[in-house]
Amino acid sequence: MWKRIALIIGIILAATLAWPARAEEQFVLTPPVSGALLRAYEDVGTYEAGHRGADLAAHPGEAVLAGAQGRVFFVGQVAGTPTVSIDHGNGWRTTYQPVIATVSKGQEVKAGQRIGTVTGGHCAAWCVHWGLTDGTRYADPMAFLSEPQVRLLPHGAQPASRPDISSATTDAGFTGLPVNGRISSPFGMRMHPIKRVWKMHNGVDFAAPCGTPIYSPADGVVIEAGYAGGYGYRVIVDHGGGLTTSYSHLPGIEISVGTKLKAGQRLGSVGTSGLSTGCHLHWMAMRDGTPFDPMSVYGR
Numbered sequence: 001m002w003k004r005i006a007l008i009i010g011i012i013l014a015a016t017l018a019w020p021a022r023a024e025e026q027f028v029l030t031p032p033v034s035g036a037l038l039r040a041y042e043d044v045g046t047y048e049a050g051h052r053g054a055d056l057a058a059h060p061g062e063a064v065l066a067g068a069q070g071r072v073f074f075v076g077q078v079a080g081t082p083t084v085s086i087d088h089g090n091g092w093r094t095t096y097q098p099v100i101a102t103v104s105k106g107q108e109v110k111a112g113q114r115i116g117t118v119t120g121g122h123c124a125a126w127c128v129h130w131g132l133t134d135g136t137r138y139a140d141p142m143a144f145l146s147e148p149q150v151r152l153l154p155h156g157a158q159p160a161s162r163p164d165i166s167s168a169t170t171d172a173g174f175t176g177l178p179v180n181g182r183i184s185s186p187f188g189m190r191m192h193p194i195k196r197v198w199k200m201h202n203g204v205d206f207a208a209p210c211g212t213p214i215y216s217p218a219d220g221v222v223i224e225a226g227y228a229g230g231y232g233y234r235v236i237v238d239h240g241g242g243l244t245t246s247y248s249h250l251p252g253i254e255i256s257v258g259t260k261l262k263a264g265q266r267l268g269s270v271g272t273s274g275l276s277t278g279c280h281l282h283w284m285a286m287r288d289g290t291p292f293d294p295m296s297v298y299g300r
Helices: 002-017
Strands: 037-039 054-057 063-065 070-078 081-087 093-097 099-101 113-116 127-133 183-186 186-190 198-201 204-207 213-215 222-227 233-240 241-248 267-269 278-287 290-292
Touching: 070 093, 070 183, 081 099, 081 113, 222 241, 233 267, 241 267
Parallel strands: none
Antiparallel strands: 037 054, 054 127, 063 113, 070 081, 081 093, 093 127, 099 113, 183 204, 186 198, 204 278, 213 267, 222 233, 233 241, 241 278, 278 290
């Protein structure tokens, strides 16, 4: 009996001591709703199926609060689910779904400010799916609470360390967006509209009529132009420094490999080739081959 109690105390102390000291300027979050944790964050590979957020119990119409001060980054539908995300100015964003927004894109919000209300669609019971991302990686938002939760671990298991918030990076320099259209699906986790699996969406989708011109947002050289399976007709542009962008689901190819592009120069048009549900552009950005949120490149 006493050995079991001592073991439990030891596990709790280990989890507590493993927590890094918090400086005053360190990133701290508060839960968007007061409900219990229904499903925890799962630390899985970038493109593996998994649960890259925390599900918190909620009730219909409950107010959803900003986890920290920031600026509203996105308000809209992600694969049919109403979503809000907030940019906290340190390279990281919190995401909230399914949430009917009461804020608008670009609006400044304070920690604890109401940003929307809970609606149904994610859990069997009502809940808020709360995420944390820097546009490339995902992290457990529950790990950044001012009063972190203590959970018992299996014998021999080690508590997961928090990601280094200071290591989040964003790129800058693109002078505009590649197409005139609305964002229909941002970068990040979503329910795939065709395969119906929860997986990473490695770019940003812009809904626009087929034939709408697509422009290069920066100088570059075309390094690929052709058909690419589910991406349909695709053009890839090298902008130097390890940065490339790609443009998928085009109706065909109207530019050749080796073409030097200037910022604002046309490279194709919107189509629906490949694995697509309608006319749109799938825009990707990659740093040394690793996809990240192209909107972090856009100097908005």
